[in-house]
Amino acid sequence: MKTYPNPKELSSSKPAAKKKTGSESGSFFDVVFKIARKIPRGRVTTYGAIAEAANIKLTARMVGWAMNGAGKAKPAVPAHRVVNSKGELSGRSFFATPTLMQELLEAEGVTVKEDKIANFKTVFWDPGAKPRKSSKKDSKKIS
């Protein structure tokens, strides 16, 4: 819906370029982008998980906002690998095409059913989890 008086093109945001005191995290956007880009192929994560990995400083909502610049972020952020807690492609409408998100996921080996991740829990990847080698299967229980 957009209550914007003049949607035009939403070209006001400019997250990139914004150093801060030299801290690793320039903007909260950067943090989200970093984690989003860290998502392995064929795997998906949730906004909440990213927020948690970001330092709790951000909330799940903020993560979604950061994704607003994902399309402009470079390299492009795999926002299609980010879904909500329900495993639904909530932001699919924000993509170039509402089906692009699903296509990308399926192209990576992720099974999408009805705009939702089929084995969401299976393909779910925790940004906070250590990238340890696959010594064992990641049996994670989502709270």
Place this chain on the structure above:
DNA sequence: AGTCTGACCTGAT
């Protein structure tokens, strides 16, 4: 400076 929205999450009813 104040207001409002926003790709969410969790708890409570």
Place this chain on the structure above:
DNA sequence: GATCAGGCCAGAC
């Protein structure tokens, strides 16, 4: 088990 409501932080007008 499903639905409602509140909360959260940050950017844009």
